[in-house]
Amino acid sequence: MDQSIVANYEAAKALYAQHGIDVDAVLEKLAEIKISMHCWQGDDVRGFLNKDQALTGGISVTGNYPGAAGTPAELRADLEKAFSLIPGKHKVNLHAIYVDTDEKVELDRIEPKHFEKWVAWAQEQGLGLDFNPTCFSHEKSADGFTLSHPDPAIRQFWIDHCKASRKIGAYFGERLGQTCVTNVWIPDGFKDVPVDRLAPRQRLKDALDEVFAEELNPAHNLDAIESKLFGLGSEAYVVGSHEFYMGYGIANNKLICLDAGHFHPTEVISNKLSSLSLFADGILLHVSRPMRWDSDHVVTLDDELIDIGRELVRGDLLGKTHIGLDFFDASINRVAAWVIGTRNTIKALLRGFLDPVEALREAELNFDFTTRLALQEEFKSYPFGAVWDYYCAKQGVPVREAWLAEVKAYEQNVLLKRGAEAAVAKK
């Protein structure tokens, strides 16, 4: 390891030690935390089931940066590249549309065998897998309704899809020896003010009861449910609102998923974690960055991300919180998007661990808000970067922006050739 990295680390360690922070122990804890990196950043949420199907469900990807993955093998190669630049061992979050099979299979009939190649790859890479039913980008979701659709036949199709998805999740968990989180998000909602707000929610509740009726081994699969305030085309009303899923999740022991972009613009999920932790069995995060709306920008190390890290560490919530990412930006290199967002999420956790929490708590309990503010502000210029650099070097990944050159080389050697190869094949 570069001696200047070690020297800077030792100096930083001594400073933090003055506040009782054991930085070596912090780095050991940090290495245990898994981030679930979402596969859908790699191909603009297209998947491989119906590749020509437009993205629907009130979410949108903008940009036309070249090099999107077009096959499962390409997507896995891109994920591998990204993981080689991110410290730690993590998970991949798959959506049902990312089946890897030559069989023409419908969503309500998917089985573990359609994901076998993903499992073999995850095993080889030492990664865990998470899963999501895909209740959008499909002709049966064209009305904007799935599990709460008024037509029982359409509803049943989506119920069967979600049931099949849970079984795949349980299979992932069993095969990989790491619990899979299967997260249900549905787009159902109305563009304009509805007459009946209750009936769709009653239908959704009944449908979820059917989806979750079968008990699965919680060591293999945990169910999560994700609310949303509004989507494109569901501005007036979303069936699966926050209150709906808070109620459902607490009553039925499901993980409640908080997506950073699914609330009112001034509402932050960092302020929800402590409350939720007192009542919910577990929490799933979709770390995202809303810009004026649920725009799913790549997460930066902004105040909210740092606060999320702090809350997880200070509240000792890492044991019951599963950290997933959810952003999709097609205007920049997609591998870089993963690397930036995932490294930032880990940095935020590290920042949380490096706060002088005991001293801050004591100041607060003594109503000494002067000390609280002074310490918080001074710690902003503590040498967190030296600790981060050492962590990256120790984990065998590039230090600072050195990863960017690797992504640029991968872009030249792999990503930019994809379009050209396809064009040659067409001729």
Ligand SMILES: C[C@H](O)[C@H](O)[C@@H](O)C(=O)CO
């Ligand atoms: C593709 C994801 O499932 C999707 O982004 C969902 O989690 C969501 O956040 C929709 O806004």
Ligand SMILES: [Mn+2]
């Ligand atoms: Mn989400």
